[in-house]
Every structure is written in C-alpha cells, then in structure tokens.
Amino acid sequence: MDDNMKITFTWVLSRDRPKGKEVVRNTWIVDEPNLPERTDVQKVLNGSLNSFTINNVYPRFFRVTGSGDIRLLELENNSVSGNLVMNHANYEWWSFHDTTAFKGCGGVAGPTAIVVSEETPPTGILGDTLSKFSIWGLYITFVLAVGRFIRLQCSDLRMRIPYENLPSCDRLLAICEDIYAARAEDELGVEEVLYWTLVKIYRSPHMLLEYTKAD
Template sequence: MLSIILQMYSSGNPTNIANPINDASFQFDIKTAGGRLTLYQTTLCERLGWDDLSANVNIDPQHYLDSYNVNDIQVICCQADASTMWLVPEVVKQQFIKSLNSSKMDIKFSWVLTRDRPKGKETVKYERSVDPSDLPKSTEVEGVLNGSLSSFRIHNICPRTFRVTGSGDVRPFEQEVNDVSADLVLHHRNSEWWSFHDIKPLRSYGCGALSGPMAVIVSEETPQGFLGETLSKFSIWGLYITFVLAVGRFIRLQCSDLRMRIPYENLPSCDRLIAICEDIYAARAEGELGVEEVLYWTLVKIYRSPHMLLEYTNPD
C-alpha cells in the first residue's frame, strides 16, 4: 500500500518550493492558581536568511543543520523590549502576588510562526512550560512585581533551534543542548513594560544589537499543486493511513463471513450440494458429530476437485 502511495506521489510530480517564515512573535506567561498573566510579548522580530548572515557567524558549530537546504534556514531575532506596555491594575497585581505565595508557579513560552502554506495551517504555535527546576524563586518574581527588584533570571526557557515540517508541525531538534536562558526585566517609568534579555550574547548568531528572543528556524519546503497541498495537510503517512483504513474497510465489507458461505454462483445445478449442507445442519442438530464430519469433508472434496464439482452439479 505504501508503494502505491509513493507511486501516486511521484506520478503527480509535485514540485517542492520554499516555504519561509513570514511573521514571528514571542510570548512569555506566568500562571498560578490565581490566573495567568502575560509578562512579555513582542511582534517586532526580524527574519534573517542564511545568506544574510556574516561570514564570521557560526550558528551551527555541531553541524546539525548540514542536512538541510540553506534556503530553508532562517534566524529570528526579536527586540528585547516588549511591543506592548504592561497595563495591569494595582489591585490585580497584588492579588496575583498573593497567589504566588500560596500556589505553584508555571511559566510558559510560546512562539507563533506564520507561513504561506499549507492551506489551513499557515499559522503554527509551539508552546511549552519551563521545567520546575529552572524556575526562579517566587520571592524573586514577587520582588519584581512589587518594585523591590528589577529582574529575575530563568534558565533553559526554550530550545534555540526548531524545525517546522511541511505538514505544519513545530519540533525542536532532538540534539538541542543549547536552551535559551534570559533575564526578565520590568521597567518602572511613566509606564511599565517588560524586557527579555538573552543571557548569551547573540552577536555570534547574527542578531547584532537585538538581545531579545531568538530562534533558528528550519522551515521545510512544501509541495505545490492539488496533490502537493493534500500531502502537506495530511503528510504522506497520514495519507497512507487514510488509504489503509478506507481500503481495509472496503475489503472487510466485501469479505466478511466468507468462511460461512458456500460458493454456488454460476453452477448449473446446486440441488445435491444444498442437500449435503442441509444434512450437515441436521446431523449437527441431532448431535451426530461423526456423520457431520463425514458430510463436511465430502463437501470439501467436491469443491477441491473440479471433476467431482461438475459431476455433482450436472443437471442431468
């Protein structure tokens, strides 16, 4: 079945075309029993292609990206300052501080990426909670919220390298060992806003002065055309499973209980065969299992021998 799907794919001759990231945004939330607050959010992110990077930049010293087309690799560099002010009423802030001391804290990050394809999955989101062992102390977060501290640090917030598949899934690299760690800073001036400062200097990644969230994205190519869009939506494995289920269902409907059927179509006369079948059921009903077995094997021998089958179904 898989070979049939692959043959369909190859015969349709869908051409893979680049499917780069057109837009990116990053969000950082903190959640307690008292609710969820968005601390940092930015949509001010630049997208740099492999060719736009300086020759001195080495974003892949372990050579994890060597197997990918350089045209599919982009570096997303975001500004450190949030693109929105932090407008949280004081009473809400105080209630949230109370919940920090009385419940567990959960910190989440999310990347939202937009591409042109596949249709229906142009926007994808990758969200994950920070491991509890890497969370800051609740007293540190409380200190920043009430103004006694200016920042708190979080380690291993998120992976730095992602792969966006042709079917629209976001997956971090399995070899990823260089997670992002950052300082979250709350500015108190005429207005309040958060900043996200990556601890590791990002100049080595080509981001220059942009010290906000950063990611290396491999956006895989997608096939074009009707067949290509279908494969992009379902993936070749999804299409394979669909065919297996559909064809399997059809075969089951057509072949169910075949072992209980005695083929008799297109035979001249089946009276003698029907009489043997009736005798089998009669012997079973009377408990004559020996007679039933003899009659059953007689029927089997008839169907195994074309000569005997013609003899027993001869209308004369």
C-alpha cells in the same frame, strides 16, 4: 509572593502552508529550579530592581512538522536563558534579553529561536490533499482502496467458478428461452415445470455438468 510562582513561555508561529494548520502554538513551563528568586521578582515589581534572571526558559532549536506538532531537537545547549526586564516610560512593559544568544544572530538580544519547518506540498488540489492527509495517509488510503477492490473481485471465487466457467451453456439458454415462450403463450404450468427444472440443474453440480457438456 507567598504563593507558588509559575512562569510560562509561549511561541506562536504562523506559516502559509499547510491549509488549516497555518498557526502553530506551543507553551513551555519553566521548571522550578530555574525560576528566579522570589526576592528579585518582588524587587522588580516594587521598582527597586529592573530585571531578574530565568534559566532554561525554552528550547532554542525545535522542528515544526507538517501535521502542526512541535518536536524538540536532541542537541546539547538547547536551552535559552535570559533576563526579564521591566521597562519604565510613559507605560510599563516587559522585555526579554537573551544572555545566551549566538554571535551569528547579529547582536539581537530579544527572544530568538531556530525553527526547522518541514517541507509542505505546493498549493492546489493535490497539494491541499497531501497537506491534510500527508503522503503516508494518501498512500495507505490508496492501498486499502485497491486491496478492498481486489478482495471484492476475488471473494467467494471458488463458489462462482462452477457457474462462470461452464463449457457450453446452449442447453441452459434453450430452457430459459422456453420459459419466456411459455410465459408469452400464458402456459403457466409449463413455465413452472421449466423453471423448477432449471433450479434443479443449478442445485446439482452433476446435472449442471451433464447439461453443459460440449458437443
């Protein structure tokens, strides 16, 4: 017993939901001031004593979130102390007796804790989605998706207005039809002239306005 002594206490909680986080585990390390006396531990191991006391082993109240995290509740007297007992029979085993147990626990002396588990969504496609991403995550994803869609619809809108809100496109459509007709008649020279005329109109806002005036 000359080496440093360390005592850890682990809770393993299992639940049906949420999917993928059915098992929650957390470990507490007993602070050095709350460790038992080395002589008492040595006596228990030698068989001359059957138990030793550990103070503030783990918190009695804690909350398990939907994401699987364990958070302590800020309450007074939230620590459990007890005796670690070495039992002797056909084989040896350790048992923990809670010396600070509540009267409402029905005289249970073993390790006890009061766990507040967050409400999780029901089973199904929607429930599985909410359990994986949480309501906030689903909400943020929805808002970002809608925002991106609106942004794509409104981006560079000022650049598209001159071409989308034209008063009359009859003359432009006539030029396009002439281009198709020239191509059909294999008049490539005429097609090229009409094509560059159309490009010139679109490049010049003034010409575009002139060609799209309402009659």
